[in-house]
Amino acid sequence: MSTCSSSSTNQMAAEEANGSVTMLPGVEDKYGGVVTEISHPMDPSAFSALLRTSLSNWTLQGKKGVWIKLPRHLIGLAETAVKEGFWFHHAEKDYLMLVYWLPKEDNTLPFNASHRVSIAAFVINHKKEVLVVQEKTGRTKGKGIWKFPTGVVNEGEYIHDGSVREVKEETGVDTEFVQVLAFRQTHKTFFEKSNLFFLCMLKPLSFEISAQESEIEAAQWMPWDEYTKQPFVQNHELLRYMTEICSAKTNGDYEGFTSIPVSEHDQQGNLYFNSLDLLPRH
Amino acid sequence: MSTCSSSSTNQMAAEEANGSVTMLPGVEDKYGGVVTEISHPMDPSAFSALLRTSLSNWTLQGKKGVWIKLPRHLIGLAETAVKEGFWFHHAEKDYLMLVYWLPKEDNTLPFNASHRVSIAAFVINHKKEVLVVQEKTGRTKGKGIWKFPTGVVNEGEYIHDGSVREVKEETGVDTEFVQVLAFRQTHKTFFEKSNLFFLCMLKPLSFEISAQESEIEAAQWMPWDEYTKQPFVQNHELLRYMTEICSAKTNGDYEGFTSIPVSEHDQQGNLYFNSLDLLPRH
Numbered sequence: 001m002s003t004c005s006s007s008s009t010n011q012m013a014a015e016e017a018n019g020s021v022t023m024l025p026g027v028e029d030k031y032g033g034v035v036t037e038i039s040h041p042m043d044p045s046a047f048s049a050l051l052r053t054s055l056s057n058w059t060l061q062g063k064k065g066v067w068i069k070l071p072r073h074l075i076g077l078a079e080t081a082v083k084e085g086f087w088f089h090h091a092e093k094d095y096l097m098l099v100y101w102l103p104k105e106d107n108t109l110p111f112n113a114s115h116r117v118s119i120a121a122f123v124i125n126h127k128k129e130v131l132v133v134q135e136k137t138g139r140t141k142g143k144g145i146w147k148f149p150t151g152v153v154n155e156g157e158y159i160h161d162g163s164v165r166e167v168k169e170e171t172g173v174d175t176e177f178v179q180v181l182a183f184r185q186t187h188k189t190f191f192e193k194s195n196l197f198f199l200c201m202l203k204p205l206s207f208e209i210s211a212q213e214s215e216i217e218a219a220q221w222m223p224w225d226e227y228t229k230q231p232f233v234q235n236h237e238l239l240r241y242m243t244e245i246c247s248a249k250t251n252g253d254y255e256g257f258t259s260i261p262v263s264e265h266d267q268q269g270n271l272y273f274n275s276l277d278l279l280p281r282h
Numbered sequence: 283m284s285t286c287s288s289s290s291t292n293q294m295a296a297e298e299a300n301g302s303v304t305m306l307p308g309v310e311d312k313y314g315g316v317v318t319e320i321s322h323p324m325d326p327s328a329f330s331a332l333l334r335t336s337l338s339n340w341t342l343q344g345k346k347g348v349w350i351k352l353p354r355h356l357i358g359l360a361e362t363a364v365k366e367g368f369w370f371h372h373a374e375k376d377y378l379m380l381v382y383w384l385p386k387e388d389n390t391l392p393f394n395a396s397h398r399v400s401i402a403a404f405v406i407n408h409k410k411e412v413l414v415v416q417e418k419t420g421r422t423k424g425k426g427i428w429k430f431p432t433g434v435v436n437e438g439e440y441i442h443d444g445s446v447r448e449v450k451e452e453t454g455v456d457t458e459f460v461q462v463l464a465f466r467q468t469h470k471t472f473f474e475k476s477n478l479f480f481l482c483m484l485k486p487l488s489f490e491i492s493a494q495e496s497e498i499e500a501a502q503w504m505p506w507d508e509y510t511k512q513p514f515v516q517n518h519e520l521l522r523y524m525t526e527i528c529s530a531k532t533n534g535d536y537e538g539f540t541s542i543p544v545s546e547h548d549q550q551g552n553l554y555f556n557s558l559d560l561l562p563r564h
């Protein structure tokens with residue numbers, strides 16, 4: 001697999017005595033690939049010549065994937081790379097990543113990101129009242145429907161942190177993450193991408209509500225029974241399941257996945273699992 | 283939120299009597315946005331003029347996000363869009379999606395995909411032997427380390443289907459999905475993206491092993507105790523947790539998340555939850 005996630009510092013740019021660069025500056029990745037980041041404007045024909053020379057050399061060196069990171073202001077060079085056989089791997093706001101596969105064998109390039117991660121927050125207080133909102137946009141807008149706070153987890157954010165942040169942003173309520181009670185995978189939910197939606201239970205640490213102006217019409221603590229009786233909740237299979245799970249959890253009859261930081265090699269991460277079953281009970 | 287995930291059929295291309303198009307063909311999305319897909323080559327200056335006229339008109343119409351889907355062979359037009367203020371939202375192999383936000387308020391455009399989904403498969407037979415492989419590439423290559431089969435879930439594939447497919451591809455063994463036992467979230471694992479890694483338990487339906495030539499050095503059924511005694515397993519926090527969870531599950535002391543199809547509105551999806559706790563026991 002060839003990827004830009006890490007790289008050696010072996011700069012392969014070759015400069016001749018007269019100062020003209022004869023190859024693109026390449027950085028090796030640990031999968032036998034080369035990454036080149038174009039940082040200065042260039043004449044397309046000069047770029048084309050450099051690219052051809054570089055590809056020939058990298059082929060001789062037995063390189064596999066060749067990555068070109070093109071910043072937005074140099075997008076005019078993309079056409080040249082496409083003409084040389086490059087295709088698109090992914091893009092972020094300010095750059096396009098192009099890629100080419102040199103070996104004759106099938107490419108083993110890593111997949112592009114395929115999922116977005118979203119959450120719904122189940123926050124219940126000691127009076128069996130649940131924290132609910134009415135949204136200003138989307139499918140339920142203007143219908144008087146009370147829902148759990150929901151949101152999309154930011155890039156680089158843990159699910160448990162994202163759920164705490166979303167509840168705070170939408171309602172002003174401080175919470176502590178308890179468990180992931182369930183999750184759901186759906187496909188083709190935005191563009192052609194998939195969604196992983198995590199139902200999180202959170203414990204309230206404050207109770208005063210201050211609804212977010214931009215997205216939230218209203219927010220309140222609502223008796224759980226009143227929430228579950230809404231026809232909108234009764235009529236949707238997913239919401240019925242979520243309600244059953246949350247009811248069981250409130251009654252102490254359900255165990256979800258708790259979260260702990262767990263490292264592997266040099267990478268930090270968070271493991272979510274059924275800790276009640278695994279660890280000695282408190 | 284403005285997205286291309288669904289759209290009305292309201293074509294807004296305006297053609298004059300002489301046949302010349304004075305605006306780009308736009309399709310409204312359900313969030314107040316406009317999507318235009320460029321399908322024919324165009325002179326950059328003609329594209330620039332069309333784009334300006336279209337943006338003026340869409341602004342007057344109160345449109346929000348403007349999306350331009352540019353196929354790879356027309357990437358030469360990207361520079362023009364960037365000069366008009368567009369930035370990149372995402373790219374797939376054959377197209378670049380550019381985006382622009384017309385209103386004065388902060389943009390509420392949907393996030394790009396942020397996660398890749400991968401799996402590890404825990405497959406154990408009635409003799410308490412676990413299905414393990416040695417990989418031809420990656421960190422453990424050539425070290426004689428026996429690992430669970432792992433892999434990346436394809437775009438549009440469910441986690442449970444992906445785990446069954448990966449086991450079949452790597453080892454030739456047919457399996458049935460049992461549960462997600464745990465999952466782990468890590469950041470900046472490839473490019474700047476995150477990974478969600480699901481530990482899946484599978485029940486073997488066949489036992490003969492045929493190792494995949496391209497990726498797998500060797501595969502075998504290995505006594506569970508022998509697997510767990512490997513220093514590689516003992517020395518890594520994540521693998522130790524995974525081993526504890528799998529041992530507890532084998533002894534009937536652990537409950538993970540099972541999977542059932544659950545629909546919401548018109549969308550199908552799969553819900554993963556602790557069904558033993560929720561549903562009447564069999």
